[in-house]
Amino acid sequence: MPESGFRSRWTARGKPRSATFVALSVGVTLGAIAAITLPASAGPADRTPTAAVAAAIPRYDHVVVVVHENANHEEIIGNTQAPFINQLAAGGASFTDFHGETHPSQPNYLAMFSGGTQGVTGDECPPSGSPYGADNLARQLIDVGATWGSYNEDWQPGNPSACTSGSYARKHNPWLSFGNVPAETTYTTAQFPTDFTRLPTVSYVVPNLCNDMHDRLFNSSCGIRTGDTWTNNKLGAYAAWAKTHNSLLVVTWDEDNFRAENRIATVVYGANVKPGQYAGRKDHYSLLRTFEDMYGTRRSGQAANATPITEIWQDTGPTPVSVTNPGTRTGTVGQAASLQLQVSGGTAPYTCAFQGLPAGLTNPAGGCAVSGTPTAPGSAQVTVTATDGLGAASSPASFTWTIAPTGTGTPPTIASPGNRSTMAGTSVDLTLATTGSPAPTCTATGLPAGLTIGAGCRITGTPTTPATSQVTVTATNASGSASAAFQWTVTAPPTGGVTVADPGAQSSKFNQQVDLTLGVSGGTAPYTCAAKNLPTGLWLNPFTCAITGKAWGVGTFATEVTATDGAGRKGAVTFPWSVTWF
Template sequence: MVNRTVRVLPLLAVALSLVLLAGCGSSGGSPRGAGATSPSVSGTRSPAASGTSGRPAPPAAGAVPQPAHVLVVVFENKGYDNVVGSSQAPYLNLLAKRGALLTDSHGVAHPSQPNYLALFSGSTHGITDDSCPHTLHAGSLGAQLLGSGHSYASYAEGLPSAGFAGCDNGNYARKHAPWTNFANVPARTQLPLRALPTDYAKLPQVGFVIPDLCSDMHNCSVSTGDRWLSANLGGYVSWAQTHHSLLIVTFDEDEGSGANRIPTILAGQPVRPGHYGGRVDHYTMLRTLEAMYGLRPLGTAAHRTPLTDVWR
């Protein structure tokens, strides 16, 4: 009888220890292997969560910011290698260093006009030249923004008056002002460059800025356009860095090559600085603008993915 009791006591001790351990574990959360994760040390994020070099994590897949203001500037007929890294474009290269440079950006056609139409409406509408005038009854970014309660305007250098519908005026060219062709874009939103607010808080949520045929590098040098950008929008870029706003600088096309590779730069507070690959074009930029303001993608833009990796 004594021997049997001796053998039973160790078994009871082991069982009691297992019960106590199970009780302690039940208050510690889910067991490993059932979806549990180890807590981070001292509350710090791992590199995978916070990005590299201490930068904040990128938005979730498919996410884009909604900037307070966006200005889109379109220059003319210069390929990527004629601007990026060029001593003739110190300000543009400063923006590329401090902002996001898209290294595989492309125009969609030659000559100029189809590219502007693609950027503004998701289609070239069968227009393959720089002919003027045209009247289009189709969807456009301007009409989308106004119809959804957002503010929108365009500012063109050399435009003599708001809503001017002529094909040219000095160095102003309607072929570079696609909104003029759309019946659904009010004339009151088509403004001369001198109407661009100097109080940037009064800017529309989305605006396009079109330099004239010299300032946009079409008839004049890269250095001329670079100086124009610094003089006319350098103040806005500095302001945008602290006011959740954005500048997009792009070109309509290169000098006529089949690749049609162009510089595209984004600058402002929402932007994560860096160089970004992956092929994009004017439809991609339209799709991104539409995603920012919850708009239905127009035309070919529906077949593009908005930019997501360039944001803080």
């Protein structure tokens, strides 16, 4: 998990201050912050500040943003179905006039991330690849030495560009569509750390379509309480930690329930936040502008003209300059190394003075980042002191940096995927998990006919022959090798008939692009497909059995697809297809 390379400090607008973590969230764990003490009468309705006196925006070490879906402000604030979020609202800053930018969902996510909708007006899946190159929050943070990460529920690392996967929808995860956002900054929600100090500087957390409250109108198990509970379970411990560790949590939504006013709930909770209700109009661009000012980045699109959030911060006064000890470091001769020191307090900008760096490593321009390629093995005792813009210096931090000789590293490991069973003629895409430094390469013996192994230990292809194989996959790097053995059985297609693979229940949103291909097996190729009861706007290609188009008919349809083989034999499958407005 990435470690932040950016420490707290004020913007140039005011005095220095210390702040540790920001989490922008649409919910957090109720039990984890039960110890928060509020006045007995405290509630969203009676905590309006007596005066909204603006303080400079603090620079927190970490920000976590959680975004929920399609709820009016009054559906959340004051609703007993969202006890955790309302507890956050009572103990934090609750905005009463916060707005989404437009309808439907996707352009709002693009706006909050990049300062513009990138010309997108609907929820169609973005083109394949990374079609957008505009400036964005992730790129801005990285360019000033901060770090970025996103945590996306049900996202599949093995198929990162998928439009949908279970209850995952790429339209709610805009960073996957920008070519200037490093792929290695994208994670699943299961990878969200329990050690909060290992979070990136800024993180976005996106629940799936059920846990973000999106599907509640047609699935009662995906209601507001479900989203509130998910947020509590996933981020409650972080919220409690943030309050006592100079950190922040913000809760927001993409849009309201398709009203013209588009007014949504947004809550900021954590250290150095003045509790109360705040009536000034704000929107997604305001939030983006706040982050840009918080970390001193350039400004994107319409965020440049937006009003940042300044009225909710407490003025805690200056704090001394400090540099966080990075702990023991390791490296290898001939392999590039880097280190971004975390500096807080004082007044930006900072410079750093290092003593004892391993040969080949430097801090260019006297900055607080070290880079280079080690040239000699050995163990170095490194000392670093940070100085702020006013000349105040930190106490020195000392650590050990050990450089190993060339050819050393971490031996590889490889996880067995367990025994496999695949029907002949069915495509395979399987990636085996490996570790090791440098990253290992993989070879395989015994793979079923039609399958191959490639980069990243990824097995792909279409098995052609029914049989049982003993497969061994070996991961190798300069430090050694490791193997995983498992059995792979390829079964024969059903004989004497044609089978159309059941895709399961399908759900689409109004005007959403659909791309669903049904697998056909058995009988004698080629096959011809036909469909009944498709939602309006969708079309089935009779030669590929692919259903494409944009769903316009709202409702539930008993869709039937029939495949006929070259000998006239037929197979059919029926499955439900629901189309909703949003």
